[in-house]
Amino acid sequence: MDLNYSPEDVAFREKTRRWLEENVPRQDLKTLDERKAWHRTLYEAGYVGMLWPKEYGGWGATPMQQAIVQDEMARIGAPPPINGLGIGFIGPTIIVHGTDQQKQRYLRKMLTAEEIWCQLYSEPNAGSDLASLKTRAEDTGDHFVVNGQKIWTSSGPIADWGILLCRTDLKVPKHKGISCFLLNMRQPGVEVRPLKQITGLSLFSEVFMTNARAEKDDLIGRLSQGWEIAQTTLGYERGANSLGRVTRYAISYHQLVHAAKELKRGGRPLIDDPVVRARLGKMYAELEVQRYAGLRVLSGLNKGETPGAASSITKLSYTEFEKRFYETALEILGPWGQQMVAGEDFEEVDTSSGEPGTFATAFLWSRAGTIYSGSSEVQKNIIGERVLGLPKEVRADRIAR
Amino acid sequence: MDFSFSSDQQLLKNSARAFLDEHVKPALVRSLIDDPRGESEALWKEMAQLGWLGLSLPEEHGGSGLGMVETAILLEEMGRAALPAPYLPTILAARAIAEAGTPEQQQRWLPAIATGSARATIAFLDNDLSWDLSTATATRAVGAPDRWRLSGAKRFVPWAHVADVILVPARSQKGLSLFFVDPSTAGITMSPAPLMDVAGRWSTLALDQVSVTEMLGPSGQVGALLNSVVLCGAVGAAAGMLGAARRCLDMAVSYAKVREQFGQPIGSFQAIRHKCAEMLLEVENSHAATYYAAWALDAKSEDHAVAASVAKAYVGDAARKVCSEAIQVHGGIGFTWEYDLHLYFKHAKALEAMYGDGDHHRELIVRQVAG
Ligand SMILES: Cc1cc2nc3c(=O)[nH]c(=O)nc-3n(C[C@H](O)[C@H](O)[C@H](O)COP(=O)(O)OP(=O)(O)OC[C@H]3O[C@@H](n4cnc5c(N)ncnc54)[C@H](O)[C@@H]3O)c2cc1C
DSSP states (O other), X not given: OBOSOOXXXXXXXXXXXXXXXXHSOSSOOOSHHHHHHHHHHHHHTTOSSTTSOGGGTOOOOOHHHHHHXXXXXXXXXXXOOSOHHIIIIIHHHHHHHOOHHHHHHHHHHHHTTSSOEEEEOOBTTBSSSGGGOOOEEEEOSSEEEEEEEEEEEETGGGOSEEEEEEEOOSSSOGGGGEEEEEEESSSTTEEEEEEOOTTSOOOEEEEEXXXXXXXXXXXXXXXXXXXXXXXXXXXXXXXXXXXXXXHHHHHHHHHHHHHHHHOEETTEEGXXXXXXXXXXXXXXXXXXXXXXXXXHHHHHHHTTOOOGGGHHHHHHHXXXXXXXHHHHHHHHHGGGGGOSSOBTTBOOEXXXXXXXXOHHHHHHXXXXXXXXXXXXXXXXXXXXXXXXXXXXXXXXHHHHO | OBOSOOHHHHHHHHHHHHHHHHHOOHHHHHHTTXXXXXXXXXXXXXXXXXXXXXXXXXXXXXXXXXXXXXXXXXXXXXXXXXXXXXXXXXXHHHHHHHHHOOHHHHHHHHHHHHTTSOOEEEOOBXXXXXXXXXXXXXXXXXXXXXXXXXXXXXXXXXXXXXXXXXXXXXXXXXXXXXXXXXXXXXXXXXXXXXXXXXXXXXXXXXXXXXXXXXXXXXXXXXXXXXXXXXXXXXXXXXXXXXXXXXXXXXXXXXXXXXXXXXXXXXXXXXXXXXXXXXXXXXXXXXXXXXXXXXHHHHHTOTTHHXXXXXHHHHHHHHHHHHHHHHHHHHGXXXXXXXXXXXXXXXXXXXXXXXXXXXXXXXXXXXXXXXX
């Protein structure tokens, strides 16, 4: 056991920090073009697609280096790259399951954010039970025709391409008849309707597909292999790096401490109130434990270990922590914490999504993490069944099979 | 960076697990409940032979010179077995002697501790049970320069009844000092202060003009030394609670796989399965917290004091949750004396209150990170 960063990692961190200090945009990025430009700058510096193999335009870096970059970006408050879904797992899915032609066509433009990607999985009636999805793709001989509806599609309004799960075989049990396609979002048969979220922003959407066209060349893997492919994808999503997140929480924490020193109640600063102190102490302990646990997972990844189902523990841990943390922050701050616009007396904080906002925005955002990419309840099922080996629950769809 | 144990550390863990599984079965723990000493001399000698007693002591005094990570590995396994033995108090006292003792004091005590012929403890708490020793110690030392008389009361002194030496913090004219006290000295009244934990023993000490001649560390300036020993105790206790919690989790999971109600194993009910998943999360986070802190103490990293407090505060809460949920998962059998779960449940509870409870360490954390 040795928790020191290696001299190479320390040097890499130094270099990254210097680069960011010199290159981070001085002003808020407003337009999509500005964000794409920043993304490209990051990519060219070697800070996007870090884990991708070099032959596909990636940088072949170590998980530790990637974590360091995310950490340093959080520290300095750098805007995150875009196309996170594409680079985080759609690309890697294509690398594992795609044809050479698909790799040639899609990967580089994904890395450079020339094309933005979204994930077309969830449907109005297929959420946690994703395999019950109903969107259909029918083989017309020349191409597939897609009909159905997706929902909660992040980045839908700005996406050029989507990774799509749909049903291609109605005669087999539900997990067996699903296929995975790459779908062109810029076509007449695809309509994207933004949905407003509890934060007031519209970062996800509904997607309606009416006789949309999916090319045969854009089938990933074999026909009906979709569920298996989706499992790889979800694995990537859950294994996502938590170190940069923890740094964002830490920054928020120190902003909270700062506020607790400034704000007075009953004539004395909040920080002098033993109840407030106890809450702050508890949150710091939990925050640090998230960091230690993150380092533990990271050191395993760096040695080439794959956490498998155990990554559910990580995801459950930090998303539930995030909710508790912002609940506590709002409890301490009272109505100050519920302001949606940063003003003179109230500074901006980093939300876990990397979007700037107030404590209120961060608080609202914290509700998302325990729902998306496998809700907390689903994670606990996975941990119970696959990590602890507890018996599976009796489920109607299992009996039916 | 590598968060996993080295092969030597893993070997230590495996051999400790094997030894304790074989020699410290629940039946042994139970057999010591009515024993006046509450520990086994034979076991203590075997632990000495295994090198556990000298594990963290300097090599020139018969130790192995290993650190807090290795110590935590042992303490975790001991907690998992609810081992009734004065291990943690003895090594904390040894640590204080190794850190601040004169060569003669080290020579007098450390080899004896390493070979298992001496046990030691520290009487941290006064009547008000505060772990802020610098401000709270009320026991007085009168006299000087080489003979003092101690008067006061010490509470919940772990394993004092088997100790060959008790380190007693007391306030002298110069400030907080630490004294070597021979438990058989006139003026000491020792009475048992039993707690619910069957794997630990505590005593109340009444000190009435107890004559002492030896100090440990600089006269009037042992606040820092004591604080650092309390932090080691905190991390050691976290390791013990982690072990007890893991034992409770293992028992709950095994039980949930075989106990059937409504025609199916109870582990197939989400209410039970989700509890077990949450317990595992707490245990894994506690592992990260304990070993991060142990490493930080060894490495004297900048954040070592915060990390120790984080570990104690976090693991205390986590172990409480895990051990009590384990009882819930077991239903009625979990409430019986016959079933072993309560051994670990109570052991964790005792450690939760020692070396500063969660509230104490949360306050220390805030002082350090927020001022
Ligand atoms: C901010 C955000 C962004 C998202 N982005 C995308 C995206 O880009 N692409 C995409 O495809 N999807 C996306 N999603 C959708 C997300 O994956 C789903 O919301 C999620 O899978 C849950 O499905 P659901 O909303 O239908 O809820 P349901 O599955 O209906 O769940 C409702 C409740 O029932 C519980 N529940 C369900 N099944 C079980 C069970 N077996 N045991 C115990 N409890 C259970 C759930 O935990 C939850 O509490 C996003 C969601 C959010 C919030």
